[in-house]
Amino acid sequence: MEEEMLATGAAGPREEEEEGHTAPTSVSAPMEDSEGCEGLWELPVELSERRPECSRCGRPxxxxxxxxxxxxxxxxxxxxxxxxxxxxxxxxxxxxxxxxxxxxxxxxxxxxxxxxxxxxxxxxxxxxxxxxxxxxxxxxxxxxxxxxxxxxxxxxxxxxxxxxxxxxxxxxxxxxxxxxxxxxxxxxxxxxxxxxxxxxxxxxxxxxxxxxxxxxxxxxxxxxxxxxxxxxxxxxxxxxxHGAQVHHSKEHLLKNGLYDKPMPKNKRKLRRMELLVNNVKI
Structure with missing residues (x-):
């Protein structure tokens, strides 16, 4: 079962403005600048289109x-x-x-x-x-x-x-x-x-x-x-x-000295990594 499976974090809601503080208000541009940019507001905005997906496999x-x-x-x-x-x-x-x-x-x-x-x-x-x-x-x-x-x-x-x-x-x-x-x-x-x-x-x-x-x-x-x-x-x-790289398991990377991420400070996670290196079932 994968690192998917036995393979998920969601971002939390944006925090509200702190009490006593207000969001910054927009500042009006000087008249001479706004006149020069007036025509830009009328230009059409191109919306990025989502790539069409297959209804069966869900892939583009x-x-x-x-x-x-x-x-x-x-x-x-x-x-x-x-x-x-x-x-x-x-x-x-x-x-x-x-x-x-x-x-x-x-x-x-x-x-x-x-x-x-x-x-x-x-x-x-x-x-x-x-x-x-x-x-x-x-x-x-x-x-x-x-x-x-x-x-x-x-x-x-x-x-x-x-x-x-x-x-x-x-x-x-x-x-x-x-x-x-x-x-x-x-x-x-x-x-x-x-x-x-x-x-x-x-x-x-x-x-x-x-x-x-x-x-x-x-x-x-x-x-x-x-x-x-x-x-x-x-x-x-x-x-x-299309450019993806082959991913070796964390166990393989650790045993071969290829793990390039910082080691965890959490003792429990660090212990799990030690068990991986020593072929202990976890």
Missing amino acids: QKVCLCPFLPVHPLKVSTCLYIIQHPAEESRVLRTVPLLAACLPEDKCKVLIGRRFSEDRYPELATVCKNSNTLILYPGAGATNLEEININSSDPCVIIIIDGTWSQAKDIFFKNSLFRIPKQVELKTSLSSQYVIRTQPTNTCLSTLECAAVALAIMEKNESIKETVLRPLQALCSFQLQ
Whole structure:
């Protein structure tokens, strides 16, 4: 799961003017200057136009990824619930829209937010209480997804948190609903192909990659993984052709002395970096 996933901060509202202070007022220009500029006010203003986007993949039409998507949505019985941190929604290079474009609408549901209570999300609460619902989040209490036996008479639901690791952790531990389903994790040798975004470790995957692997396991169909990964591979290829750089994981940078950012002063974050360097699972 990616630095997206297990990959978001929003800017706060602008502060009001302090009490007792007033905003500066405009100053009138001298008459001789205003007369010389009078004609400028009548010039038409050209508004910048937003690049037209593809209605299916959400990408600008010049770099549309639809040729790399399946012609028809994949037929799967497993349903995905993507719990997306609000900041992910504003990112330009997201993987969830590509994932959603590969699946039927009723098989990939995206809920955006930080807090999910039973009162506000009764449908989600019902899903979480279903015995065939799993939540994909690594940890000491997680079971390898390949070892899970699901009652085949009912479709399986997999919940995936979309955000940075810290955001995913916050959502998982501060929402009691997400600790009801059985916790699972992926044991895969797949290296992330989402090379245009920095991952925390060499084994982290993006949300789309996690979903692709999970669906292939649950549907017992390896071709699903290949189909879902294809648009991600194309996205990264397009970006690299237009100047993007390959991003190595933070773990790789630290181990090879290539990490050029200031080391954190926070002891907990510094400790996490030390664990990465020493191959300790975090």
